Amino acid sequence: MATVEYRNITKRFESFEVMRDLSLSIADGEFAVLLGASGCGKTTLLRMTAGLETVTAGDLLIDGLRVNEVPPRDRDIAMVFQNYALYPTMTVAENIAFSLEIRRVPKAERRRRAEEAAALVGLGEHLARYPRELSGGQRQRVAMARAMVREAKVFLFDEPLSNLDAKLRAQMRFEIRQLHDRLGTTTIYVTHDQIEAMTMADKIVLMRGGTIEQVGTPDELYDRPVSRFAADFIGSPAMNFVEGTVEANGNAPAFVAEGIHLALPVSLTVAPGSPVVCGIRPPDLVLNADGSIEGRLVLAEKTGPDVQLHLSVAGQDFIATASRDAAVEAGGLVRLSVAPDKLHLFDPQSGRRL
Amino acid sequence: MTVHSASRRRLRIVAAWSVVALFVFPLYYWITTAFKNARDIFDQPPSVWAFDPTLKNFEEVFGISLGFLRQQEVLPGGGNFYMAPRLWDSIVVAFGSTVLSVTLATLAAYALSRFPFRGRHAFVAWVLSTRMMPPVAVAIPLFFIYKDVGLLDTYAGVILIHAVMNLPLAVLLMKSFFDDVPKEIDESAIIDGASRWLIFRRVVLPMAKGGIAATAVLCFIFSWTEFVFVLTLTQTGLKTVPVVSSSFVTSTGTAWGNMAALGVAAMVPAFVFILLVQKQLVRGLTLGSLKQ
The missing domain is CATH 3.40.50.300 (P-loop containing nucleotide triphosphate hydrolases)
Incomplete structure (x- = not known):
C-alpha cells in the first residue's frame, strides 16, 4: 500500500x-x-x-x-x-x-x-x-x-x-x-x-x-x-443550463431569464446586473403548481422508477426528472420550482462557478 | 429445403469441382507423365488415362533400380547419363535457408514492430527495396565475391544467398504478424516484470506461431524453386532440383519423362514440409486474449 x-x-x-x-x-x-x-x-x-x-x-x-x-x-x-x-x-x-x-x-x-x-x-x-x-x-x-x-x-x-x-x-x-x-x-x-x-x-x-x-x-x-x-x-441526464442575469430586488437576489424568474440564496455575492449561466440538475426541478417556471411538455420518457420530462420553457429545452406517477400529459403545461440552494451559477465567459 | 435450392446447391458443387479439376489436371498430367514411356508421352492425341505405367523414368533419374531385380537400363549416350540428382541438396539448402531467414526475420521484425527509433519507416522501406533488385543483376558479381571468399559451390554459400533473398519479405511478413499482437500484451508483461527477451520468448513468440509457419512456407518454397543463384554459384558440389531439371533439356531433345519424375519426387519434401506447419498456419493468431 x-x-x-x-x-x-x-x-x-x-x-x-x-x-x-x-x-x-x-x-x-x-x-x-x-x-x-x-x-x-x-x-x-x-x-x-x-x-x-x-x-x-x-x-x-x-x-x-x-x-x-x-x-x-x-x-x-x-x-x-x-x-x-x-x-x-x-x-x-x-x-x-x-x-x-x-x-x-x-x-x-x-x-x-x-x-x-x-x-x-x-x-x-x-x-x-x-x-x-x-x-x-x-x-x-x-x-x-x-x-x-x-x-x-x-x-x-x-x-x-x-x-x-x-x-x-x-x-x-x-x-x-x-x-x-x-x-x-x-x-x-x-x-x-x-x-x-x-x-x-x-x-x-x-x-x-x-x-x-x-x-x-x-x-x-x-x-x-x-x-x-x-x-x-457529471450527472445523467445532464444539467440544464440557462443564460440570464442576476437582479436584486432589495436584498432578495433573483436569477432572471426569458420566462424564468428564480429566487437565489441571499448569501450570493454576485453583483446585480451581471450576466450568468444558471445550471439546474433535472432531479432538482420539482413539479409544483405554484412553481415559477412554466413549460410545455414535449415528451415524457419513462425509465422505470421515474420519468424524464422533456420540456420547452420559453423556447429552451429543459429536462426534469419526476416520479413515474406524476400526472402530466404531452403537450400540456406544467409548472416547476427549484430550491434556491440547488441553483448553480457560472460565469458565462470563464465557465467558473460563481 | 426446396427443390429449387437443392438444384442450385448441386450446381454449385459441380462448379466447385470444375474449378478443382482445372487446377488439379496439370498436376495429374505431370505426375502421370512421370510414369509413362516416351511413346506414351508423345502420343497424339495425348493418352490421359490409358498408358502402360513404368518406373523407368524414376530409375534413370535417381540412378537406382526400383523394380524387382530389374536391370538398370543403359541410356542412349552410354552410362547413366542423368546423374542421380541430389534431391538431398535441395532439402539441405531449402531447410537451412528457411531456418536462417526465419530466425533473423523474427528477431528483426519484433524489434521493428516494438521499438520506435528514428527513421523506422524509412528502414522498413529500405528493407523491402533490397528485394526489388533482380537476382540476375547480382549473380555475376556475387560469383566473383563467392569465389574469393571460398563460398562457391558450398551449401553455406547457397543457404546464405537464399536466406538473404528471403529476408526482406520474411521481415515484413513477420512484422505484420507482430503488429497484430496487441502491444498491451507486451506492456502487461513489462509490468509483470518480464524482460524484453522473456516477453519475446514466452509471450509474443508463441502467439506468432502461425506467422512463423506462413513465413517458413514462403521461404522454403522460394529456396526450393530458386534457379539463378544455384546455377551461377554452384558447379559440381551441389545442385538443386530446378537446376538439375534444366539439364534435361538437351541438344538431342527434352527428356520429359525424366523431368517429370524429378518434378514429382521434388514435390514430396515441399509437400511434407507444408503439411508439418499446416496446423500452425490455420491457427488463430490472438487466440481470444483480447476482446476484438
Whole structure:
C-alpha cells in the first residue's frame, strides 16, 4: 500500500504538449478515479504512473519515493488493461502466476497464490482453461486476479469495463469496489464513464485538456461543480443550463431569464446586473403548481422508477426528472420550482462557478 | 429445403469441382507423365488415362533400380547419363535457408514492430527495396565475391544467398504478424516484470506461431524453386532440383519423362514440409486474449 503523488507533471509527445503542470496526490488506500473525455490525458497519466510512458517534467512519487526513472518492474504496481491483455498461450493459472514465475517464487507457493487470487474473483474452477475459452467478464476477472496476485502497492485500471455489456459492467463495478474495500490497495482507475466514477470513487479527478478541472468526492463534484464543464460532465441526464442575469430586488437576489424568474440564496455575492449561466440538475426541478417556471411538455420518457420530462420553457429545452406517477400529459403545461440552494451559477465567459 | 435450392446447391458443387479439376489436371498430367514411356508421352492425341505405367523414368533419374531385380537400363549416350540428382541438396539448402531467414526475420521484425527509433519507416522501406533488385543483376558479381571468399559451390554459400533473398519479405511478413499482437500484451508483461527477451520468448513468440509457419512456407518454397543463384554459384558440389531439371533439356531433345519424375519426387519434401506447419498456419493468431 502506498501514496501516489504527482508534482507539476508535464508530458510532451514530440513537441505536442498533452499535459501541463499537473499536481495531484492520492492517499494510501484511496480509490481514485481519473475521469474525462478521450484525449484529456487521463490514460497518459496512468501510463506514466505505470512507467509505460516517460515523464517529461515534474516528479512522480510512489510511497514518497521519486520513481520517474524507475522501470515498471521495480515500481511494484499492477495494471489491468481495457482489452485485458491476457497471454493467450497460457492457461488462467499461468496467466495469473506469470509475474510470480518471473520473480522466481517457488512453484508450490505460486500455485497457492494463483488459486487464492482466482478464488477471490470467482474463477476457482477455471484455472486450467485458456483465455479464449472464457467470456468477457471472466477474462476481466483473470486480469484482475493477475494484478492482485502480486500484492502490489498500487493497482492501475485503464477503462477495464468498456468492453463489457451494460449489465456485466454494473456487476463488475460492484465487484471491483468490493475487492478494493477488502484489500485496501491504493487504486487509480481511469474511465470516461461518469457513472463508474460516481459509484466507485473515493476521489474523482476530473480532467480536461491535460489539466485537472476538479478534484473531490463524488458528492462534491455533484453538489458543487467548480465549472460549467464539471457540472455538465457529471450527472445523467445532464444539467440544464440557462443564460440570464442576476437582479436584486432589495436584498432578495433573483436569477432572471426569458420566462424564468428564480429566487437565489441571499448569501450570493454576485453583483446585480451581471450576466450568468444558471445550471439546474433535472432531479432538482420539482413539479409544483405554484412553481415559477412554466413549460410545455414535449415528451415524457419513462425509465422505470421515474420519468424524464422533456420540456420547452420559453423556447429552451429543459429536462426534469419526476416520479413515474406524476400526472402530466404531452403537450400540456406544467409548472416547476427549484430550491434556491440547488441553483448553480457560472460565469458565462470563464465557465467558473460563481 | 426446396427443390429449387437443392438444384442450385448441386450446381454449385459441380462448379466447385470444375474449378478443382482445372487446377488439379496439370498436376495429374505431370505426375502421370512421370510414369509413362516416351511413346506414351508423345502420343497424339495425348493418352490421359490409358498408358502402360513404368518406373523407368524414376530409375534413370535417381540412378537406382526400383523394380524387382530389374536391370538398370543403359541410356542412349552410354552410362547413366542423368546423374542421380541430389534431391538431398535441395532439402539441405531449402531447410537451412528457411531456418536462417526465419530466425533473423523474427528477431528483426519484433524489434521493428516494438521499438520506435528514428527513421523506422524509412528502414522498413529500405528493407523491402533490397528485394526489388533482380537476382540476375547480382549473380555475376556475387560469383566473383563467392569465389574469393571460398563460398562457391558450398551449401553455406547457397543457404546464405537464399536466406538473404528471403529476408526482406520474411521481415515484413513477420512484422505484420507482430503488429497484430496487441502491444498491451507486451506492456502487461513489462509490468509483470518480464524482460524484453522473456516477453519475446514466452509471450509474443508463441502467439506468432502461425506467422512463423506462413513465413517458413514462403521461404522454403522460394529456396526450393530458386534457379539463378544455384546455377551461377554452384558447379559440381551441389545442385538443386530446378537446376538439375534444366539439364534435361538437351541438344538431342527434352527428356520429359525424366523431368517429370524429378518434378514429382521434388514435390514430396515441399509437400511434407507444408503439411508439418499446416496446423500452425490455420491457427488463430490472438487466440481470444483480447476482446476484438
